[in-house]
Amino acid sequence: MSPTTTTMKWASLLAALLVASLTQTSMAVIVVCKMDAIDGKILTGACIVGTNGAVTPLVGPGAGPQLLINSTIFYTLDVNARSTLFECASEDDMLIIDSSQYSSQTLNNCDPPLLELRGCSNAIFSNNTFTSITRSTAQPACTISKYGPCVAIVGATSQVTDWSFSSLDNTFTSTGCASIAETSGRLGGALALVRSASGGAMSALIKGSTFTSTMCDFGGAIHSANVSLTLQSSTFTSTLSTNGGAVDFNAAPPTAVHTQKLLVDRSTFTSPTAVNTGGAIQVKGGVLTIKDSTFTNGAALIGQCVWVNLANCGSYTESEIVGNTWTGCAKRGSPPISWCREHDGNDWATCGMEGPVECY
Numbered sequence: 001m002s003p004t005t006t007t008m009k010w011a012s013l014l015a016a017l018l019v020a021s022l023t024q025t026s027m028a029v030i031v032v033c034k035m036d037a038i039d040g041k042i043l044t045g046a047c048i049v050g051t052n053g054a055v056t057p058l059v060g061p062g063a064g065p066q067l068l069i070n071s072t073i074f075y076t077l078d079v080n081a082r083s084t085l086f087e088c089a090s091e092d093d094m095l096i097i098d099s100s101q102y103s104s105q106t107l108n109n110c111d112p113p114l115l116e117l118r119g120c121s122n123a124i125f126s127n128n129t130f131t132s133i134t135r136s137t138a139q140p141a142c143t144i145s146k147y148g149p150c151v152a153i154v155g156a157t158s159q160v161t162d163w164s165f166s167s168l169d170n171t172f173t174s175t176g177c178a179s180i181a182e183t184s185g186r187l188g189g190a191l192a193l194v195r196s197a198s199g200g201a202m203s204a205l206i207k208g209s210t211f212t213s214t215m216c217d218f219g220g221a222i223h224s225a226n227v228s229l230t231l232q233s234s235t236f237t238s239t240l241s242t243n244g245g246a247v248d249f250n251a252a253p254p255t256a257v258h259t260q261k262l263l264v265d266r267s268t269f270t271s272p273t274a275v276n277t278g279g280a281i282q283v284k285g286g287v288l289t290i291k292d293s294t295f296t297n298g299a300a301l302i303g304q305c306v307w308v309n310l311a312n313c314g315s316y317t318e319s320e321i322v323g324n325t326w327t328g329c330a331k332r333g334s335p336p337i338s339w340c341r342e343h344d345g346n347d348w349a350t351c352g353m354e355g356p357v358e359c360y
């Protein structure tokens with residue numbers, strides 16, 4: 001897609017959003033970036049600032065934080081010449097990463113992920129593809145990265161109002177950590193979503209995205225920490241993790257942060273595996289809704305499809321589990337199993353939801 005087409009597309013799509021932010025401040029700007037690191041080659045990338053902005057090539061490696069002119073967004077290319085960190089100094093500017101391609105890249109365990117967005121409110125990540133991306137198992141004497149090799153979205157103290165992140169129409173195939181272990185602690189074979197130090201609540205929408213053969217220590221495809229997460233019309237196939245084979249959802253107690261919700265809607269989980277808990281999804285805390293989704297052939301020590309590990313069982317509502325199909329999720333009647341009843345259109349070919357015995 002040419003820069004002009006990209007700009008025109010977003011100019012129309014985001015007109016409403018722009019108007020909304022422009023009424024607050026005349027300084028808000030949309031930055032659209034496209035990055036490519038294909039077949040093991042180093043990164044080439046460019047960003048357009050504003051609808052009539054010039055194309056700014058990203059130059060590196062190791063050039064340190066550089067300002068994208070006419071914006072408040074900085075970028076750094078890591079010395080590996082593949083990883084880009086974007087840091088947003090203002091809550092108003094909107095970063096869009098669109099139509100980027102990454103393939104056949106091996107990062108070592110200490111490199112940052114290929115893409116990290118820090119403090120970037122309302123960023124959109126669309127139509128990007130990641131294929132055959134891994135972290136090597138060899139661990140040189142350095143500090144291991146907290147994330148999988150692909151994408152990390154991390155909050156910053158500059159974000160005082162509520163903010164969002166959207167992943168639309170992205171494809172991750174064969175991405176993640178080369179081997180998994182709880183002790184390595186890396187988050188998300190495709191996406192790590194971390195509210196971190198931001199004052200505002202973080203929400204994330206993952207829509208129309210495909211995750212195939214992704215793996216990492218926590219969250220084979222997605223790890224989320226203190227985030228309200230919506231998974232919509234997305235497909236997870238053969239994902240692997242120690243906890244949360246496809247998705248590892250972690251919510252802080254509502255006393256510390258706004259109540260965080262996990263909504264799974266019209267999504268498909270096929271052959272997900274967790275070594276420990278939650279073959280497809282592990283839910284820790286928060287509020288849960290799963291509707292019109294399909295779970296098939298999950299595997300885990302405990303909770304072959306969904307493992308609900310709630311500190312307080314009261315926050316779980318059975319009527320929020322609606323219209324799903326569960327196949328090959330557990331042997332009927334084998335403990336620990338709860339909520340294994342036909343209700344609200346759930347097709348319980350086998351039990352799909354499991355939780356601690358006190359939640360029965």
Ligand SMILES: *[C@@H]1O[C@H](CO)[C@@H](O)[C@H](O)[C@H]1NC(C)=O
Pocket residue numbers: 069070
């Ligand atoms: C963008 O940056 C250029 C170069 O610094 C400057 O001449 C121009 O006025 C800026 N445009 C806006 C809208 O700020």
Ligand SMILES: *[C@@H]1O[C@H](CO)[C@@H](O)[C@H](O)[C@H]1NC(C)=O
Pocket residue numbers: 126127168169
């Ligand atoms: C992704 O690309 C397809 C094909 O060009 C297009 O139809 C779709 O609208 C794009 N999605 C987004 C979110 O831009």
Ligand SMILES: *[C@@H]1O[C@H](CO)[C@@H](O)[C@H](O)[C@H]1NC(C)=O
Pocket residue numbers: 194195196197225226252253256257
């Ligand atoms: C989540 O929020 C809790 C409570 O504020 C905090 O202790 C924890 O460090 C946060 N986790 C992350 C990964 O930001």
